[in-house]
Amino acid sequence: MAGADGDDSASMAGSTLGYALLSLLTRGPATGYQLTQQVKAPIGHFWTARHSQIYPELARLSAAGWVASVEQAGPGPRAKKTYAITPSGLAALRAWLVIPPTAQPRSETTLKAYAATSADPAAMAALYTDLAERSTRLLAEYEQDAERMRAAGQDDPAHPRFGNYAVLLMGIESQRAVHRWARWLAACLRTGRPAAYGEPEG
Amino acid sequence: MAGADGDDSASMAGSTLGYALLSLLTRGPATGYQLTQQVKAPIGHFWTARHSQIYPELARLSAAGWVASVEQAGPGPRAKKTYAITPSGLAALRAWLVIPPTAQPRSETTLKAYAATSADPAAMAALYTDLAERSTRLLAEYEQDAERMRAAGQDDPAHPRFGNYAVLLMGIESQRAVHRWARWLAACLRTGRPAAYGEPEG
DNA sequence: AGTTGACATGTCAGAAGTTACATAGTGAGA
């Protein structure tokens, strides 16, 4: 008789994507479509998902009682659903946050460097030169965003969007790291000799 | 009559893991078991795989003609197979290497920071303090490895294991970035006020 | 009048990745 149906939240598992969506919903209610846009930045620098993954996940979160939705008549053939996080969803999120993460990062770019000398040196050097240039552009962009956020007081942990600033700072650190490394690697491959590990250009 | 069986390598797709294994095999022949050990470091800092994924992948690479295997009587119920990369496998690897990677990195640690203020500040501060300490340990370890490699001339692009050194340097950059960021974030959460973005401790 | 792009939600097939199950020899140490 006891609890055969629905939200026994204590025993629910939850995927990383589920918690990512809950995190977004702590900023306020949103539709699946809006969440699809919002995972692009700044979360998107470290976690991405397509709408085809987000919609089913929202259904699962809803079944678990972690989010609640209200329907409005939408533009398309189906009703538009606006989701909000529930108290039990927030509790689940808070429990997940304090678990030390174990998953290793993945980087195809770094993986390719492992076999860099198996390919044409000029082509590989060009690859990492492009990467260094790309990181320069991204860095300039992120720094501007960060400056705007600081002006808005978002660097204060008391600010409701402090998390956006924290993630952005990791983005800046990452791009700086990539920039230095890619420049060094490109120089090695271009010259065919050990290069000095240089400072970021002024 | 024409090519219904096997290695029309030109049209083969290949997964990232497949190319990772080919990269390892450019260092010399190895068994599935050895490859499972070898993905742990330094590749493992940026790409991991279990043996349950590696064995089937080796079978696919073999079917594509990208690796060849010889069997010796092994300890267990099955024969031990030693794999070597074939010329067509090397060609496929070389083609893949020069394609600019597009996949975004993923980091659960950074994702949690996005919702950091939703959880208990003391617990979250502890999480990032631990992370900073962990990165200090890893950094010391990696720096030693790098020093050993430089002494062996592995920082020269002409060295057959230059790739190991290149990947390790990215590991060092990454840990430095994580260290600075985690220390800053822990300070913010601990004090509840904006913290200065500090230099790595001496 | 027609096209493009944003808004909006969903499904399906398949690839990629994790966890657990299954088997078996060898050598070191308790």
Next chain:
DNA sequence: TCTCACTATGTAACTTCTGACATGTCAACT
């Protein structure tokens, strides 16, 4: 002698993620 860890290879069930298919409105531009 027994247990443990290492060597060694595989399968099965499941979750996660991607790419393609599918539908339909509305506003702006051509």
